[in-house]
Amino acid sequence: MGVFTVKSAYNLLSNLNLERAATGLSSSRVHQWELVPELVWKRIWSLQTLPKIKSFCWRVCAEGVATGDGLLSRQVPIDPSCRRCGANRETADHLLLECPFAKAVWLDSSLSYKPPTNQVPKFSDWLNSWDSLYRQNKKVARESLSHASFLCWYLWRARNDYVFNTKNWTPQEIITVAERAFLEFHATSASGHATTFTSYCASAATINWISPPVGYRKVNCDATLRNRSSKGGLGFIFRDHRSYQVKAISIPHHFKLAVRGEAIVIRCALIEAVAVGFANLQVESDCKEVIDYIHDQNQHPLYEFSTIISDIRRLSSSFDFISFRCIPRAMNGISDALARKALSIMCMTDWPNSTPWLHDLCESEALGCTHTIL
Template identity: 80%
Template structure:
């Protein structure tokens, strides 16, 4: 199962296929995953939506300042649009972080619209995900420090792979930290493996 997930992730990455139409893409550049400061955790979130087969799901991964995965999950979840799914992915990840007791957090997503709605307290998000944005803002109060950042799609590859995994499963999959292929991907990113973004 792990090897198949690894192969699916690399096939999706190589094809350049976007997870959702709501994703942000940067112009051609070399990009690195940047680890959080010591004492902080970083969570990368993503959503996958296959309209033809009516399957949707979420993926997220928490890493520490060394780039080591602390927790990761692939969760089938129903949502009506890519943007709504991206917001739900962030909310689900925050709920997990609160339960884990982390107090300093950096959140990254490739959905510019959702990150913009979280930052702009005066903006009224679209009805389809306004309640989710309110939940995210409320959950943010549980942290001593938190930040939300929109990153290019190429820097969100692992959470994208975890979200895509949900399209072929029926229930939440919580990969153990000993999952070799996932550990190798995280280590590659933490050591400065670069992604070339071509759009």
């Protein structure tokens, strides 16, 4: 009598499929999961993530997720369209990669990923495409894919809450919860490879500053404060998808708290962006406290800068798209230099593109610039 194992059952079923294919007895309908490369299945089960998320990713590739299209294919009388954007078929691929809501989550996350628009993205192809990053830096690829898996999971959670009228998540809420879960998972992982927000961002920083997509501007903001003094400096720089400087400004300013200065410089950058007419803006700062206050309206900032946070939220409505992201200080070098320059000037200075020291900094950062992490 033989001994049953899951492996032996898997091998038996695999052999039966091969035999049916060889004898021409297989079904005329080819399932999409049959075309998924073996590498993708291996990548799913080797993901550094929660078991339930591995299972979810496997079900996405195996066409086993209860989306509108998935339920309709199982003879469930249901409207298969996407509840968020109205697309005709709500597939798992659409839900995770194609829906405008999902694209906003990916673009605004620290991965700054932009799904392709020239074709309908497939989740299995997306997993397969990570090969190039794995070849460049396996550690960064492993951590980034782990982070991405949590974004996928919470996109699915948010979809279910939306469909069943439990909660209407915003893209930023998904990003915040997914990132927190990702960091908690790695901090408590039995493998011992604990990851903090700082170390994760430092890994991303090895790929350097990330340029915005075409049609967007990115502004990096920073503030500095002299020791035992209220004299401070603000600095921010706008750049386009080619990493070219669009506008770089230094402003001398008086404030007693560094965090207040970090909030003021973001407000100044938004006022400038509105004046210039930028419609799509990505805002980056190395002050996590201020970014958290902007994102979470349930948090109540200190009185000293609560009105500034309110101003930032009001100004945000002036844009077609705006995102706020905390980055490590190593990725915010030019705005830091602009803030320090403000300590030695008397009034606001709009630095021309030809300024030698600024030109050299921008050129140096652009040489290592990454247009997408994936």
